[in-house]
Amino acid sequence: MSVEANTVPSRYAARLLEQASAAGCDAEALLAEVGLSSSDLQSKDVIPSLKYGELYQLVMRKTHDEWFGMFSAGKVPLGAFRIMCLTLLQCSTLRQVIIRAGEFAEICRGMNTRYYLEENALEAAITLRPVNHISEAEFQQKLDEAKPVHLLTAVLTWHRFAEWLVASDLPIKHVLVTYDNTHTEESLVYTEVKSILFEQPYNGIVYDTACLDLPVVQNEENLLNFLRTAPYHLVTEDPAHIRFADKVRNILKKDVSASMPSSDEVASQLHMSTTTLRRKLQNDNTSYQRLKDECRMEAAFHLLNCADLSNNEIAQKLGFDEPSAFFRSFKKWTGQTPGEYRAR
Structure with a gap:
């Protein structure tokens, strides 16, 4: 059972692949590695934002350019x-x-x-x-x-x-x-x-x-959450057309640990009742639990690429009481164990 993700227009991925092909990458191989195909882009108006994020980060790794798609006048090394x-x-x-x-x-x-x-x-x-x-x-x-x-x-x-x-x-x-x-x-x-x-x-x-x-208010702890989707979310998010589900997701992704806010707390931040929150999320074809799982899965993708973190440490950062609970959830989300994902 996979988590239903927020979406981005398929043309974003098509444009990214055009640029990647011009840089010498195999577009079909890139799509296959993230579980997509060219027919997905042709037949669907949107794709999951998590898939787009995986694709963007994969292109950066393949091209050895962390500023891919942005002007830097050179290749910026990963990290x-x-x-x-x-x-x-x-x-x-x-x-x-x-x-x-x-x-x-x-x-x-x-x-x-x-x-x-x-x-x-x-x-x-x-x-x-x-x-x-x-x-x-x-x-x-x-x-x-x-x-x-x-x-x-x-x-x-x-x-x-x-x-x-x-x-x-x-x-x-x-x-x-x-x-x-x-x-x-x-x-x-x-x-x-x-x-x-x-x-x-x-x-x-x-x-x-x-x-x-204006003072800088972020810290190193907040940076870990921020980096898990950087820089693709800086490129794709459009504040003028943000869905209600995205607003909730932006609140949740600030903290994916055990202290992640409850649906009641999120509703309070948005100045509405929990019932209204659930109804609005239902209108966007999602739910609080689904968004919560998605945020944790997105964070897991980034943390599993950090070689200095063990699987047990990642489970702790994601708010799981036991590493085994993280392994079961990740297997349910992706069909792979954390170890298999890292090996890939």
């Missing part, structure tokens, strides 16, 4: 994002985060672009610039070769990551892009942007300067 996050968690404000992220890019192999901060009394612009060892001419060539959707995705992925760090909405004043407005290819992220300024000198994003003083 770089985690190390960068650990570094940025030590910052006190968003301003310091931007500066330190730029410093990290200067020493990270493959990350040939960095975030650069310019601010005045009213506005702060965070723009993509070349690292010091890349010439302006080389960087411009990379920009010319990049797809507009990858440039925009890189900018807005940063925006969503910044919002996570400060646990607060960051109102966007403008998004800056170097390309012209004749590029109308569909983006996963256009819907949340109210103002895009085309043919600008740089690609970036503009906030009110006051946003830079």
Whole structure:
């Protein structure tokens, strides 16, 4: 018995596979490894978001590029994002985060672009610039070769990551892009942007300067939950069209341990009765228990890829009283034991 997952449009996977094929990957083999086929993409409008997440992470591993699908002007080695996050968690404000992220890019192999901060009394612009060892001419060539959707995705992925760090909405004043407005290819992220300024000198994003003083509130414990789906959820989530079930799921995935909130607690956070919560979830063809299982399964996929964690430690982090209970649940979710999943 599998858990019914939230979904993303099948075209997301089709686009990802096109990019992966261009990078030398076997698209059919990638699909088979996550339990999908090309006919699934052709015959279905949506696929489970967990399958898309598995596919995205698989492509990153096969291409050895953790920034796959986002503009970095190079290949970013696996593990770089985690190390960068650990570094940025030590910052006190968003301003310091931007500066330190730029410093990290200067020493990270493959990350040939960095975030650069310019601010005045009213506005702060965070723009993509070349690292010091890349010439302006080389960087411009990379920009010319990049797809507009990858440039925009890189900018807005940063925006969503910044919002996570400060646990607060960051109102966007403008998004800056170097390309012209004749590029109308569909983006996963256009819907949340109210103002895009085309043919600008740089690609970036503009906030009110006051946003830079927001404190970093996340910690290393929260980071583990965040990393289990990064970065694909930063690319695909669309806050303008989020379902009720997704809102509940976003609450649950903040803590997948034994202290995961009950349905009563979630209903209270959403200012409604438990009966209303259940009815709304039923309207989205799911349930509280199903979402709870899905969040734990999603976390399990990430944790099982952490070689320094034993299966028993993972069971504990997921809130299971006994490792055997975790093994039984994982077998029910996936048809495999945790050991078989790790071996695959």
